[in-house]
Every structure is written in structure tokens, then in C-alpha cells.
Amino acid sequence: MILVIDDxxxxxxxxxxxxxxxGYDAISTEDTAEAIKIIRxxxxxxxxxxxxxxxxxxxxEGMELLEKIKQLNPAIPVILITGWGSIELAVKxxxxxxxxxxxxxxxxxxxxxxxxxxxxxxDKRVEHRTRKQLDKSYNFEQIIGEDPKMLNILETIGRVATxxxxxxxxxxxxxxxxxxxxxxxxxxLRRNKTFIKVNLGGISTSLFESEMFGHIRGAFTDARFDxxxxxxxxxxxxxxLDEIGDLDASSQVKLLRVLQDRTYEMLGSSRTKTLxxxxxxxxxxxxxxxxxxxxxxxxxxxRINLITVYLPALRERPKxxxxxxxxxxxxxxxxxxxxxxxxxxxxxxxxxxxxLPGNIRQLKNLVERSILVSKRDELGIDDFRSQLExxxxxxxxxxxxxxxxxxxxxxxxxxxxRAMDHxxxxxxxxxxxxxxxxxxxxxxxxxxxxxxxxxxx
Numbered sequence: 001m002i003l004v005i006d007d008x009x010x011x012x013x014x015x016x017x018x019x020x021x022x023g024y025d026a027i028s029t030e031d032t033a034e035a036i037k038i039i040r041x042x043x044x045x046x047x048x049x050x051x052x053x054x055x056x057x058x059x060x061e062g063m064e065l066l067e068k069i070k071q072l073n074p075a076i077p078v079i080l081i082t083g084w085g086s087i088e089l090a091v092k093x094x095x096x097x098x099x100x101x102x103x104x105x106x107x108x109x110x111x112x113x114x115x116x117x118x119x120x121x122x123d124k125r126v127e128h129r130t131r132k133q134l135d136k137s138y139n140f141e142q143i144i145g146e147d148p149k150m151l152n153i154l155e156t157i158g159r160v161a162t163x164x165x166x167x168x169x170x171x172x173x174x175x176x177x178x179x180x181x182x183x184x185x186x187x188x189l190r191r192n193k194t195f196i197k198v199n200l201g202g203i204s205t206s207l208f209e210s211e212m213f214g215h216i217r218g219a220f221t222d223a224r225f226d227x228x229x230x231x232x233x234x235x236x237x238x239x240x241l242d243e244i245g246d247l248d249a250s251s252q253v254k255l256l257r258v259l260q261d262r263t264y265e266m267l268g269s270s271r272t273k274t275l276x277x278x279x280x281x282x283x284x285x286x287x288x289x290x291x292x293x294x295x296x297x298x299x300x301x302x303r304i305n306l307i308t309v310y311l312p313a314l315r316e317r318p319k320x321x322x323x324x325x326x327x328x329x330x331x332x333x334x335x336x337x338x339x340x341x342x343x344x345x346x347x348x349x350x351x352x353x354x355x356l357p358g359n360i361r362q363l364k365n366l367v368e369r370s371i372l373v374s375k376r377d378e379l380g381i382d383d384f385r386s387q388l389e390x391x392x393x394x395x396x397x398x399x400x401x402x403x404x405x406x407x408x409x410x411x412x413x414x415x416x417x418r419a420m421d422h423x424x425x426x427x428x429x430x431x432x433x434x435x436x437x438x439x440x441x442x443x444x445x446x447x448x449x450x451x452x453x454x455x456x457x
Contacts, residue, residue, distance in 0.1 A: 171311030174361030193237030245285030
């Protein structure tokens with residue numbers, strides 16, 4: 001049963017009709033005392049609460065009632081109904097334990113989606129299954145790991161994947177945030193629709209609206225053709241917003257409005273489009289610290305993190321390193337036609353003791369570079385050690401030019417020249433040392449007009 005608490009009879013009537021037409025058992029009240037009695041006697045599955053359900057528009061009574069609800073039964077999910085003028089109140093309500101807030105006038109589809117998501121999450125129970133048990137229930141083929149921390153994460157994303165809950169993935173660079181996002185999509189009800197990846201750190205402020213929402217021909221000077229935005233590409237599917245912590249203030253506002261209203265308009269168009277997309281975000285930054293510093297909007301943070309997943313650094317799960325190395329080796333056997341490749345046991349133990357600040361990405365690059373350079377089928381400690389010393393992530397002896405002495409482009413050109421020289425113009429090896437694909441290295445060689453005589457790999 002769903003309980004609606006609001007002093008406006010029109011709101012109560014509309015919500016009851018909407019919920020009942022969608023198959024939910026729902027009742028309503030305008031009285032706080034009666035609401036408490038209903039909660040004590042009937043223990044509703046979900047509560048929809050208007051913050052300003054009296055003449056007083058401060059939201060004080062709504063907050064007091066929310067606190068009482070959470071004291072009586074903290075497990076009951078609460079959706080706050082609010083206007084844009086009281087978004088700060090809604091954020092306060094989230095801090096007090098509310099699960100979502102929806103703007104007035106609300107979208108019926110959005111409200112029902114929020115109700116369904118929160119009720120679905122209530123039905124999910126943690127079971128602490130083994131990796132084999134998880135693999136029987138979910139598609140986690142690309143995620144390697146049996147560490148208890150990783151199993152808890154897989155259990156969580158498996159449980160919430162079938163809902164439309166917004167998910168925030170946090171963790172250091174190279175920990176596999178994109179793989180987790182893809183796994184959420186592959187195990188969702190949207191798996192047969194598109195999965196769109198967007199690196200927000202790579203989109204300038206001036207292009208944000210065009211990239212995300214699209215534009216029509218003539219919307220601005222260089223808009224010669226209509227362009228579909230990323231949200232439209234992800235319609236009915238999932239959009240993965242990577243590096244959301246890099247989003248500037250004005251773009252944060254634009255993104256928040258879309259996530260709040262679930263609508264957007266293409267640049268140059270007055271036609272409103274509805275957003276029907278699962279949103280998964282990721283960052284390697286501490287968003288709570290950014291909120292306290294005023295560089296990230298608190299209301300946006302609450303909008304994107306109904307569920308938060310913290311990915312551990314690789315050094316926190318060293319027992320997974322052999323599993324990852326074996327996975328990389330098996331893939332590279334076919335790529336480089338070296339079926340006898342293996343790693344000596346002492347070398348495997350040595351790898352487990354490395355700090356690996358670049359996490360899985362650094363480990364993968366280290367393994368691949370070592371295979372490319374070594375002629376032996378069984379890789380030893382020396383093979384990995386020699387490549388670790390060349391690793392771009394290693395910080396011990398790295399000498400960087402002083403700020404202002406070289407541009408980033410000049411540094412990149414110098415590193416490419418050094419890699420090509422060190423590997424005697426062998427493209428595959430130089431690319432692996434730089435953490436690039438062959439085609440990416442070719443593009444940079446052409447872009448910077450670096451002369452080379454390609455040697456056979």
C-alpha cells in the first residue's frame with residue numbers, strides 16, 4: 001500500500017487515480033496525526049510526501065513529519081513532491097532519509113518510474129553468494145575477480161540492474177568503472193537497447209548542449225546539419241556519464257534540469273523531448289568534498305546516486321591479480337600468436353606486491369608490454385621489472401618539466417619520439433609502451449608530422 005500525504009485535495013486525487021490506474025493500492029490523508037496512525041497500523045510500502053502541505057510554505061512541518069516517519073520505520077521509502085523554489089528543502093529532506101524528490105508539475109511517467117524503482121529495491125535482499133552462484137544469475141563475463149569486496153559489488157549491481165535506479169560508480173582511475181557500467185546495462189531490462197558512453201571531461205562548456213541534447217540545422221554558425229544528441233542516442237537504453245566530477249558549474253545546472261524534469265530540447269528547437277534513459281555516472285573524484293567546497297551541486301549529487309558503488313583499488317584486492325594476469329595472458333596468446341605464454345610463479349607473487357597506482361589499466365599495459373618485448377614464453381620478474389621502469393604511471397623517478405616550460409602537446413610529441421626510438425620504430429611495441437592502440441599511435445604520428453621508417457614488429 002502507498003500512502004499519499006498532501007493538504008491539496010486536487011493533488012491527492014490526481015496521485016490516487018494515477019497510482020490505482022497502474023495497479024497500486026493507495027490511500028491518502030491531509031492530516032499529519034492521521035498519517036502517523038496509518039504508518040503505525042498499516043506500515044505502507046512507500047510514502048509520497050508534499051513538503052508544504054499546510055499554509056506555511058517553509059517546509060518545516062513536512063521535515064518534522066519526515067523525521068517522525070524515519071523514526072517509526074526507517075525502511076519505508078519516501079518520495080518528496082516539491083517545486084523548483086524548494087529544491088534546497090528537498091536536499092535537506094534527502095539528508096533526513098528521503099529517497100527521491102520530484103518537481104511540480106510532475107511527469108506521470110517519471111513519478112511511476114520512481115515508485116516502481118523504489119519498490120523494486122525494497123524487494124531485493126543481499127544473499128552473499130559465491131562467484132559461481134553470481135555467474136549463474138547474471139552476466140558478469142568481462143569482470144574478473146573473486147575478492148569479497150568485488151563479490152559484494154557484483155551482488156549489489158546484480159540486484160539493482162533490473163530497476164531504473166540511478167547509479168554512481170566511484171573509484172580510482174583504472175579500477176574498471178566502465179566495465180561495471182556495462183555490466184549494469186547488460187543485466188538490465190534495457191540490455192537490447194543502446195549503451196552510450198560519454199566522457200564529460202572531454203566536452204567543452206560551449207559544446208555541452210549540442211553534444212548532449214543535439215541541435216538542428218542553423219542553431220548556430222557552424223550547424224550545417226541536424227545532429228542527434230547523446231541522450232537521444234540512448235533513448236530506451238543506458239547512458240554512461242564518465243568523469244562527472246569534471247563537469248563545470250553551468251553544465252551541471254543543465255544536466256540537473258534534464259534529470260529533474262526528464263525532458264530536454266535540441267538546440268534551436270522548441271520541441272520538448274522526453275527522456276527515457278537509465279543514467280549511470282562515474283568519477284574518480286570525491287564528490288562529497290567537492291560539494292563542501294562548492295564545486296559540485298549537492299542537488300545533482302542526490303539526483304545521480306540513489307545507489308553508490310565504491311570500486312576498490314587493485315592493491316586492496318591483491319588475490320585478484322593472478323586472475324587478471326591469466327585473463328590478459330589468455331587474450332594476448334591469440335592476439336600475438338604465442339600459445340605457450342605463461343607467467344612464472346615467483347613473477348606472479350612479485351606482481352601481487354606492486355602498489356600499481358594505475359590499477360587494472362596499468363597491470364594490463366604492463367603485461368602486454370612485457371609480452372611484446374620479451375622473447376621468452378614464460379615471463380619472469382625481470383621481464384616485468386624492466387617494463388615497470390618504463391611505465392608512464394610510475395612516479396618514483398619521473399622527471400617532469402617545470403610548469404610553463406613545455407606545452408602538453410610538446411610533452412606528448414617528446415614521449416612519442418622516445419618510445420619510437422626505444423623500440424626502434426616498431427609500431428606495436430611503441431604503442432603498447434605509450435598505452436595506445438596502433439591506430440591511435442599512427443594518428444598522432446601523422447598529426448604531429450613525426451618522421452619514421454616503420455620496422456617489422
